Amino acid sequence: MHLYEVVRRPLITEKATLLKEQNRYAFEVAKEANKRQIKEAVQAAFKVNVVKVNVMSVPGKMRRIGRRYVLTPSWKKAVVTLEPGQKIEFFEGV
Numbered sequence: 296m297h298l299y300e301v302v303r304r305p306l307i308t309e310k311a312t313l314l315k316e317q318n319r320y321a322f323e324v325a326k327e328a329n330k331r332q333i334k335e336a337v338q339a340a341f342k343v344n345v346v347k348v349n350v351m352s353v354p355g356k357m358r359r360i361g362r363r364y365v366l367t368p369s370w371k372k373a374v375v376t377l378e379p380g381q382k383i384e385f386f387e388g389v
Contacts (some may be wrong), residue, residue: 296326296327296328296332296387297319297352297375298332298335298336298339298340299340300325300332301324301325301332301333301335301336301337302322302336302337302373303322303323303324303325304322304323305320305321305322305323305386306321306322306323306386307370307386308321315376315386317376317377318365318369318377318381318382319374319375319377320337320374320377320378320380320383320386321370321372321373321374321375321377321389322337322354322372322373322375323370323373324336324350324371324372324373325369326352326369326370327370328371329350330350333348333350333373333375334348336368337375338358341343341383341384343377343383344377344378344381345376345377346376346377346378347374347375347376348373348374348375348376349373349374349375349376350371350372350373351367351371351372351373351374352369352370352372352375352385353369353371353372354369354370354380355367355369355370361389364387368369
């Protein structure tokens with residue numbers, strides 16, 4: 296898997312914004328990606344040093360669309376911890 300296919304999008308939620316104060320950032324990542332690939336992808340994309348990667352699988356939910364109920368797809372979330380003093384500029388001002 297290519298490095299730029301690993302990180303899908305940043306997660307900008309209330310909880311992820313609070314994690315930013317602890318030098319941690321959340322991303323949606325590819326389901327097939329492992330911790331080592333996520334670490335290399337974040338380091339290459341944002342030019343930072345990653346200390347730790349936590350990964351969790353988020354199950355899909357039943358949602359209602361009109362009269363039908365559909366299952367949203369499950370996805371994988373990664374919370375990345377950076378070295379002290381480093382930050383990702385992409386998240387600043389959000």
